[in-house]
Amino acid sequence: MPPGPEPRSRRTGRRPGDSGAREAILAAAKAAFADLGFDGTTVRGIARTAEVDPALVHHYFGTKERLFVAAMELPVDPAAMIAGLLADGTDELGPRLVRTFLSVWDAPDDTSAFLGMLRSAVSHERSAAMLREFVSTAVLGRLLDALDTDQRPRRAALVGSQVVGLAMARYVLRLEPLASAPAEELTGPLGGTIQRYLTGPLD
Amino acid sequence: MPPGPEPRSRRTGRRPGDSGAREAILAAAKAAFADLGFDGTTVRGIARTAEVDPALVHHYFGTKERLFVAAMELPVDPAAMIAGLLADGTDELGPRLVRTFLSVWDAPDDTSAFLGMLRSAVSHERSAAMLREFVSTAVLGRLLDALDTDQRPRRAALVGSQVVGLAMARYVLRLEPLASAPAEELTGPLGGTIQRYLTGPLD
Numbered sequence: 001m002p003p004g005p006e007p008r009s010r011r012t013g014r015r016p017g018d019s020g021a022r023e024a025i026l027a028a029a030k031a032a033f034a035d036l037g038f039d040g041t042t043v044r045g046i047a048r049t050a051e052v053d054p055a056l057v058h059h060y061f062g063t064k065e066r067l068f069v070a071a072m073e074l075p076v077d078p079a080a081m082i083a084g085l086l087a088d089g090t091d092e093l094g095p096r097l098v099r100t101f102l103s104v105w106d107a108p109d110d111t112s113a114f115l116g117m118l119r120s121a122v123s124h125e126r127s128a129a130m131l132r133e134f135v136s137t138a139v140l141g142r143l144l145d146a147l148d149t150d151q152r153p154r155r156a157a158l159v160g161s162q163v164v165g166l167a168m169a170r171y172v173l174r175l176e177p178l179a180s181a182p183a184e185e186l187t188g189p190l191g192g193t194i195q196r197y198l199t200g201p202l203d
Numbered sequence: 204m205p206p207g208p209e210p211r212s213r214r215t216g217r218r219p220g221d222s223g224a225r226e227a228i229l230a231a232a233k234a235a236f237a238d239l240g241f242d243g244t245t246v247r248g249i250a251r252t253a254e255v256d257p258a259l260v261h262h263y264f265g266t267k268e269r270l271f272v273a274a275m276e277l278p279v280d281p282a283a284m285i286a287g288l289l290a291d292g293t294d295e296l297g298p299r300l301v302r303t304f305l306s307v308w309d310a311p312d313d314t315s316a317f318l319g320m321l322r323s324a325v326s327h328e329r330s331a332a333m334l335r336e337f338v339s340t341a342v343l344g345r346l347l348d349a350l351d352t353d354q355r356p357r358r359a360a361l362v363g364s365q366v367v368g369l370a371m372a373r374y375v376l377r378l379e380p381l382a383s384a385p386a387e388e389l390t391g392p393l394g395g396t397i398q399r400y401l402t403g404p405l406d
Contacts, residue, residue: 076279100401115325122318122375132376157246157372157381158392164376165368172325173367174336179324188406189361203391 022060024050029071038068038133056118065138073113076104078138086146093198095191100168101163103106104181111171118167135160149199157195166190206226225254225263232274240329241271241336261274268341276316279307289349296401298394300346305373305386314374321367321375338363352402361400369393 020109028049032041043064047054061067069077081104105114120127140156149155166186169175178186229251235244246267250257264270272280284307285387289297323330343359352358369389372378381389 021331041233076387119325122322122371128376132378135376136378154384157378160376160378161368161372161381161393162365162396163368165364165366165373168325168367168371169364173331173338175335175339175360175363177356178364181357188366191405193365193399196396197392203395 019123021050021052021056025052025057025067026071029067031069033071033130037126037129038064038137039113043067043202060074065134068134068138072117074109075109075113079142082139082142086143090147092191092195093143094193094195095187097159097163097194098166098187098191101166102186105167105171113147114167115171118164118172143198147198151202154202155197159194162190162193162197224253224255224259228255228260228263228270229274232270234270235276236274236333237329241267246270268337271337271341274284275320278310278312278316282345284373285342285345289346293350293396293402295394297396297398300362300366300397301369301390301394302386304369305389308370308374309386317370318374321370346401350401355404357405358400361405362397365393365396365400 025046028046029041032046034050036045041059041064044054046067047057050057057067057138061070062078065079066077067075080116081100085093085100105111116126117131121131122128134157140160143159144152144156166178169178171179173179222282228249231249232244233355235249235252239248244267246260249258250260253260260270264273266282268282269280271277273365283303284303286294288303291299308314318335319391320330324334325331343363346362347355372381375381376382
């Protein structure tokens with residue numbers, strides 16, 4: 001840890017054992033992400049609002065990304081998910097990515113959580129920025145760091161467009177037969193598209 | 204025209220020359236599409252609410268589709284747009300479709316109108332149904348009627364997923380570099396995807 005001011009927990013009412021500290025951190029994180037976006041939010045700022053030491057935030061939540069996952073009540077940690085996807089290399093990465101996203105989103109509770117984020121992003125510019133920054137950092141950036149291709153930001157955005165479009169068509173617009181199709185019927189065509197965006201020719 | 208009851212305009216205060224008739228029809232149409240969806244709305248029902256003869260609705264607006272375009276203040280009539288796209292055959296239809304959609308959506312006023320529909324669809328199940336039914340009938344159905352391929356509903360839904368995903372990535376999430384790219388840089392990769400969904404192998 002870099003040197004910092006004396007831990008604030010000594011000077012405030014909150015200490016590691018405080019039952020309310022975790023909840024205070026989550027509430028502060030939710031507010032900060034909504035106000036400042038993902039990139040603009042700092043663990044230090046959240047700790048200040050929650051009146052705890054920044055080390056306590058790291059103790060409970062690890063990274064800023066993991067704190068975001070907890071604050072937004074996301075069903076999975078994208079970092080772990082992407083690591084799992086990349087463990088088997090980049091061949092067939094597109095179909096595996098589609099299969100993995102659908103396995104998460106198809107669970108009814110998780111569909112709601114995800115739709116909540118989409119609704120918010122479509123209605124509020126700040127929520128859109130928050131989702132964009134988080135997806136870029138935690139999902140697409142990490143995915144593309146593992147690839148050895150040209151034009152990586154362009155590829156990432158193209159992948160994003162088809163993944164978000166799949167979610168919109170299946171869960172929001174409910175375009176049939178895509179809305180009711182078993183996941184395995186979608187991994188072929190959509191996975192093929194995403195594989196081309198990731199590693200194929202772009203024209 | 205099928206035989207029907209005596210024209211209502213004779214029995215109400217509204218006649219073809221009434222300055223308020225067109226506005227009354229549009230207001231009734233907006234309410235009907237919102238309440239009943241596109242498929243559930245009838246010209247006869249709109250005429251009844253607006254207290255005009257159904258023939259007057261057809262006189263002002265032609266088809267139910269064209270009335271929808273007017274009531275939702277859409278910047279283009281999809282029927283005319285699709286006819287234009289199909290005039291040059293189905294080779295390169297994917298890239299032409301991307302180019303045409305972007306030329307409409309990139310106009311700032313039209314971006315707002317379109318975003319309004321997307322916002323509404325993401326937040327309200329009935330708006331989602333309305334958009335789905337209209338897009339299926341007026342855009343995708345018409346496009347696929349012109350194609351000679353198998354699995355047409357599945358192809359239509361796949362095209363819809365990439366088109367909606369493009370709109371979400373470019374205008375809502377603003378994923379760079381896709382959000383700021385000139386339209387011509389997007390027609391290659393996205394047009395290629397849509398062409399495959401329309402006429403290529405699906406696995």
